[in-house]
Amino acid sequence: MAREVRTRFAPSPTGDLHVGNIRTALFDWAYARHTGGKLIFRIEDTDRDRVTDEYIAAAIETLKWLGINWDEGPEVGGPHGPYLQSQRLDIYSHWAKTFLDNGDAYHCYCSTEELEARREAQRAANLAPGYDGACRNLSADQISKYVEEGRKPVLRMRMPDGETKFTDVIRGEVVFDHKFVPDFVLARADGSPLYTLAVAVDDVLMKITHILRGEDLLSSTPRQIRVYQAMGVAPEDFPVFAHLPFVMGQDNTKLSKRNGEVSVAWYREQGFLPEAICNYLALLGWSPGDDRENISMKELTELFTVDRVNSSPARFDMKKLEAINGDKIRALSIDDFLERALPFVKAAGIIAGSDEDKAVIRSVLPIIQERIAKLNEVPQMVKFLFGEGVSIESESLAKISDSQSKEILAKSVAVLEPLTTWTHESIEAALRALLIDGMGLKPRIAFGAVRIAVTGSHISPPLFESMELLGKTRAISRIKAAI
């Protein structure tokens, strides 16, 4: 019987979770859900100088917001916890000692300076830089001499001669000659574990069956496998590896803070919908195989398979994200749209949040829904509905300063004031009869003037609907004010 799939997302939160992390998390999640397996969420915080509690909390919050949930990990717990590596130090110490006792690992007394000097020499000689094995077979005398010098040893894993061969689901068979995989450090001189130790130990102990991660970790796979072997794991129990292609920035290097917006928090603030971000990211390095591009989270779990993941890197394209975001916004029900838009309107200081204010926003949402691509555009579109008067943008003001515009506005007031029913139909009928049929004006000229007077801008939601929502009194007084 096939083992139950157990994937894991194991970030090292040294900052806000970024787009690349999320793409990985999304694939891990989708694969677990697709197979009916489990997603384990683990925090790799062995380097506590760089990982803070704030970042960890933010990572959890971001994942939840995106709709990525986990079966084991922080908050939910699980049978293989704890899920923060900083709380698993005893476990790593145990294995470090075991490796040392078994001779799989050894103490290395070389200083950082010595190592660096030798690496430089290797590089200069066109050799593969890496640990030269100086401390592999130290005699008792040498060791005591080093100890007397006050040197503190790091724990280094012994890489035997030979090669490591494994099948990456995305890249096929990959082989690394150990000549290019030097003995690597497992634990610092102070005994604290490094990623190389912790990641492998945890994947084994947490019974991870599939490791989907960034391709930058491809070359560290032989080291990880070496640890599995030292732990006594049988080859058939090794996890399956799948190294995901990078998400690249505009300059075609791995997406980072330097070449694009990477923080998911930033995208959230800009008004991108979580389902749009996930949909877009899912399409970066993966496709369902047909021409579908609008994919919900549920559909993703149904369609996602690792063998459909691309091996080549994908460039992040903000334009496409915006297009998808616009589609998702248009697909929202009005109530849902309202809930999502409200925080942006409040943050802009347009409303305080009374039920009355919400009702006004809700009334205008249908006519602006297809006009925005991001939620942060909502405030600008709805603000004309608040306040008695309206301040007219300077650029627009110039367009209604001429005498013809004044005439249009004045006559408009005259036909609007007698109206007994104030609906967009009645308003349009009155204005059309006057300006288009009566005065023979071009609609864009005639309605443009009224639009500026009423909304304060030459760009606005549909005019007649806007006037209806604004109410007769305010609409007319604004027109008068502009004359």
Add this chain to the structure above:
RNA sequence: GGCCCCGUCGUCUAGCGGCCUAGGACUCUGGCUUCUCAAGCCAGCUACGAGGGUUCGAAUCCCUUCGGGGCUACCA
């Protein structure tokens, strides 16, 4: 430098030997629609990095080359 990964329109991709004079999406350009802006609809531009093979036949397989990226820490 060494090792590894990657290479289809500007971008994301479909394609896994004939269905490809290479399809879709985003972008861009033009048009239609139209009260502005959008949305929508239609049309157009633009790609198999190069060179060798294998084969009746290659975007698809192999080799070389060029190009891009990653790794090369007591970071992850």
